[in-house]
Every structure is written in structure tokens, then in C-alpha cells.
Amino acid sequence: MTSVRNAYHRLRRMVSDARRQKEFIHARQTLSASADLVDAEKRLVAEISLNVHPDDRMYWPGIAEAYLTAGLSASRCIRSALDAAGKKSAADPILDFPCGYGRVLRYLRRMFPDSEIFGGEIEPTALKFCERVFSIQGFASRGGFRDLSFPRAFDLIWCGSLVTHLDQASTAELLQFFYRQLADGGVCVFTTHGARVAEMMQRSETTWFSLTDEGRLGVLDGYQKSGYGYAYYANRSRGGISLTSHAKILELAQGAGSWRLVSYLPKGWHDLQDVYAFANPAAGSPAG
Numbered sequence: 001m002t003s004v005r006n007a008y009h010r011l012r013r014m015v016s017d018a019r020r021q022k023e024f025i026h027a028r029q030t031l032s033a034s035a036d037l038v039d040a041e042k043r044l045v046a047e048i049s050l051n052v053h054p055d056d057r058m059y060w061p062g063i064a065e066a067y068l069t070a071g072l073s074a075s076r077c078i079r080s081a082l083d084a085a086g087k088k089s090a091a092d093p094i095l096d097f098p099c100g101y102g103r104v105l106r107y108l109r110r111m112f113p114d115s116e117i118f119g120g121e122i123e124p125t126a127l128k129f130c131e132r133v134f135s136i137q138g139f140a141s142r143g144g145f146r147d148l149s150f151p152r153a154f155d156l157i158w159c160g161s162l163v164t165h166l167d168q169a170s171t172a173e174l175l176q177f178f179y180r181q182l183a184d185g186g187v188c189v190f191t192t193h194g195a196r197v198a199e200m201m202q203r204s205e206t207t208w209f210s211l212t213d214e215g216r217l218g219v220l221d222g223y224q225k226s227g228y229g230y231a232y233y234a235n236r237s238r239g240g241i242s243l244t245s246h247a248k249i250l251e252l253a254q255g256a257g258s259w260r261l262v263s264y265l266p267k268g269w270h271d272l273q274d275v276y277a278f279a280n281p282a283a284g285s286p287a288g
């Protein structure tokens with residue numbers, strides 16, 4: 001009986017994988033035909049891997065196009081940041097932290113095919129998947145950011161939707177970690193929940209982002225009073241939701257080190273999250 005059940009589950013998994021692949025192929029075709037994409041972006045979408053892990057929580061049936069669009073939006077933010085920092089050559093090495101199951105990583109691998117790419121992630125299954133599919137070097141992220149270190153300095157760091165789930169002290173430690181790991185002339189790009197998300201929260205009469213209504217109001221209150229609001233998820237699981245003002249992010253970043261803001265894109269990622277890019281001065285240049 002056990003062998004029959006196992007065979008049944010394998011068959012269901014195969015059917016699910018085939019349906020997911022078909023949906024992503026159709027989404028790629030739709031996106032590639034969009035007049036909103038320039039030719040270089042159409043080539044990028046055509047070249048990325050459509051291998052999506054069944055446990056990837058960023059995907060569920062029916063949103064394949066939105067999944068690919070989110071990754072494309074991140075690629076635009078990264079290109080914009082590198083241009084703003086005056087980086088003319090390809091970034092190498094690169095850190096995607098956290099890399100998840102590769103929603104953005106699949107774009108980074110095609111944008112920088114010859115670069116050494118590292119992914120940091122707390123979920124072992126996601127890390128193994130990214131190592132196998134995107135040919136990266138992975139490292140498991142455990143414990144707090146204060147003690148986190150890596151024996152490499154990175155030319156580009158991408159951090160999508162992590163500050164959005166941290167309290168203020170953790171965000172300060174995360175930015176300090178990024179500053180420590182950023183090479184001379186390197187660029188760090190990260191995203192936050194800013195004014196756009198605050199407006200969405202203010203209009204909501206029900207739970208939002210898995211917050212209780214009390215939690216939602218608490219986040220808004222902290223955001224309005226100090227520039228940083230945070231509340232745990234309704235089920236009190238690890239993590240929560242944050243709102244951060246532009247002034248507060250600048251304050252925390254300045255506390256991390258002598259890098260400089262080179263780009264700020266309000267709701268720049270997927271028309272939702274704010275995007276910040278900080279650059280380390282090149283060796284021998286003023287910190288400015």
C-alpha cells in the first residue's frame with residue numbers, strides 16, 4: 001500500500017510540474033510580446049530559466065506572469081543602480097541575500113553570465129535548488145546579522161524584500177553586514193516598504209500582510225511617529241512586517257558606514273517597494 005501511495009504522489013507531482021511549466025512558458029511568451037519591454041529585456045526574459053521549485057512560496061497557480069515580472073522589475077532596479085553608481089563593467093562577485101528559490105537570481109545569472117554569484121538563504125531546500133539550477137555558491141544564513149560574515153567582498157549585493165520583514169534593530173545590523181561585505185566601488189541594492197505600502201495599509205479595514213488589525217495600526221503608528229513601524233505576523237511566527245520612512249533608512253544606512261546613496265526609486269520594485277542603492281567609494285577616492 002505504501003508503494004502505491006508513493007507512486008500516486010509522484011504522479012501528482014509530475015502533473016503539477018507539467019502544468020507549472022506550461023504556465024510559465026505561456027507567461028514568458030506574453031511578457032516577451034509586451035510593448036513595455038525593450039529589446040534587451042525581451043532577450044533577457046527569453047533566456048532565463050523557467051525551472052521553478054514547487055515549494056517556492058513566491059509562486060502559486062495563475063501568477064506565473066507576475067512572478068516573472070517581479071524578477072524583471074528587480075533587474076531594472078539593479079541596472080539603474082549600477083548606472084547611477086557609474087559602474088561600466090559587469091559586477092563580480094555578486095551576492096543575492098536572501099536568494100529564496102531564485103525569483104531574481106534567475107535574472108542575475110543571465111545578466112551576468114560570467115560572474116561568480118553567491119546566494120545566502122535560511123531555507124536549505126531553497127539553497128540546494130539555487131546551487132543546482134543557477135550554478136551559484138550558497139551559504140546558509142543562521143543567527144543574527146551582527147555575527148554574520150563571509151570571506152569575500154562583493155561588487156554587487158541585491159536584497160529584495162528582507163528589510164520589509166525586520167524590526168529596526170535587525171535592519172540596522174543587516175545594513176552593517178552589507179557595508180562590511182561591500183567591495184571598494186561596490187553597490188548594495190535593497191528594498192523597503194515605504195509611503196506606497198503605508199497608503200495601502202491606511203485604506204485597509206481588514207488584516208493586511210497576515211497582520212491583525214491591531215498589528216496593522218501599530219505598524220502605522222510607529223511609522224508616523226518615528227519613521228519605523230513593525231509588528232509580528234498574526235500567528236506570531238518568525239518575522240513580521242515593517243514600514244520605513246526615507247529619512248529613517250538614510251539614518252540607519254549612515255550609521256552603518258561611509259557609503260553614499262546613489263539611487264532612490266520610490267515604489268521602484270514592482271510598483272510596490274522602495275529601492276535604495278548605496279555605493280562604497282572606490283579605493284583612493286573620497287567618501288563623498
